[in-house]
Amino acid sequence: xxxxxxxVKTITDFVAAFIVVFGAYIVxxxxxxxxxxxxxxxxxxxxxxxxxxxxxxDVAFARLPEKAAHIMDSSGALAFLLIGxxxxxxxxxxxxxxxxxxxxxxxxxxxxxxxxIAIAFKVGSSLFLVFAALAMFRRRSFRAMIEEELS
Amino acid sequence: xxxxAPQLYTLLVFMVIGSIVAVETKNLLSAVISVSxxxxxxxxxxxFMGAPDIAITQLVVxxxxxxILIRGTILLDNTAVETHRDTLAVVxxxxxxxxxxxxxxxxxxxxxxxxxxxxxxxxxxxxVQTGLPATHAANIVTSVxxxxxAYDTLGEVTVLFTSVIGALALLRKDGKVREEEVxxx
Numbered sequence: 019x020x021x022x023x024x025x026v027k028t029i030t031d032f033v034a035a036f037i038v039v040f041g042a043y044i045v046x047x048x049x050x051x052x053x054x055x056x057x058x059x060x061x062x063x064x065x066x067x068x069x070x071x072x073x074x075x076d077v078a079f080a081r082l083p084e085k086a087a088h089i090m091d092s093s094g095a096l097a098f099l100l101i102g103x104x105x106x107x108x109x110x111x112x113x114x115x116x117x118x119x120x121x122x123x124x125x126x127x128x129x130x131x132x133x134x135i136a137i138a139f140k141v142g143s144s145l146f147l148v149f150a151a152l153a154m155f156r157r158r159s160f161r162a163m164i165e166e167e168l169s
Numbered sequence: 170x171x172x173x174a175p176q177l178y179t180l181l182v183f184m185v186i187g188s189i190v191a192v193e194t195k196n197l198l199s200a201v202i203s204v205s206x207x208x209x210x211x212x213x214x215x216x217f218m219g220a221p222d223i224a225i226t227q228l229v230v231x232x233x234x235x236x237i238l239i240r241g242t243i244l245l246d247n248t249a250v251e252t253h254r255d256t257l258a259v260v261x262x263x264x265x266x267x268x269x270x271x272x273x274x275x276x277x278x279x280x281x282x283x284x285x286x287x288x289x290x291x292x293x294x295x296x297v298q299t300g301l302p303a304t305h306a307a308n309i310v311t312s313v314x315x316x317x318x319a320y321d322t323l324g325e326v327t328v329l330f331t332s333v334i335g336a337l338a339l340l341r342k343d344g345k346v347r348e349e350e351v352x353x354x
Binding site for chain 2: 048049050052056061067098102114118119126129147148
């Protein structure tokens with residue numbers, strides 16, 4: 019799998035970074051404007067999937083190695099749980115013990131911003147991993163695989 | 170809020186037609202594209218109803234699912250589907266559809282549907298009224314899913330984590346052992 023034509027590759031190089039920036043904006047401003055960790059994470063994953071579709075697997079894995087995606091996937095889920103446990107210091111699981119800050123500022127609303135970032139890491143890297151696993155799975159034809167299994 | 174019923178009904182008819190095409194078509198690729206058309210129409214419907222959060226998520230997930238499904242479909246050797254319909258399944262779905270209509274008539278028949286934007290549940294009124302002062306998050310949706318109901322979101326994250334681990338375990342290449350190798354060990 020060597021990717022698509024040079025036109026697609028060039029446009030992808032231009033666009034991919036902007037997609038990541040837009041996804042980061044959706045994540046970081048999730049408590050102020052529409053969006054949030056899930057949508058932003060999927061957008062960031064889409065940028066890397068675009069790279070994988072246009073350039074092939076090796077280029078995408080050079081930008082985001084599989085190991086790093088695994089680590090981000092697990093640590094995102096763990097970070098979500100840990101932020102929930104921080105609330106226990108105030109009395110309840112997931113209690114919003116961080117300072118709530120001024121309304122309509124970026125650094126406001128306590129634990130919502132870190133939770134959004136944790137979800138974004140988790141969702142983005144895990145969807146990228148699923149797509150990578152499917153791409154590896156599809157490298158051989160499905161029928162050849164089944165025949166190999168049967169023989 | 171202006172009257173958005175005509176737009177919503179147009180989208181609804183489009184979605185119904187798309188769903189029927191997706192179920193009835195013989196070509197797998199056409200079915201995938203029809204399902205995606207329904208999803209995109211749903212995201213436009215969410216925009217009309219004033220729910221940009223859900224519209225963004227729906228749109229983005231729809232794009233990703235479309236890419237994955239088309240990649241999965243065009244690499245198959247045989248994309249035509251043989252549908253042989255099970256009578257029992259048809260009867261069961263008709264019965265469930267009738268039950269759905271019946272219970273809907275029981276619940277909404279006497280009182281009519283609630284007004285648009287007037288939630289049935291009392292708990293959501295509290296969220297809408299105290300969302301901004303209690304959490305200082307301008308986006309009410311985020312304040313509900315990550316503050317009032319963060320515990321639910323933890324469950325959602327766990328489901329996603331488990332499903333990704335399952336998918337990777339099933340599709341991985343490293344560490345797979347053939348049956349005869351297991352027998353020889």
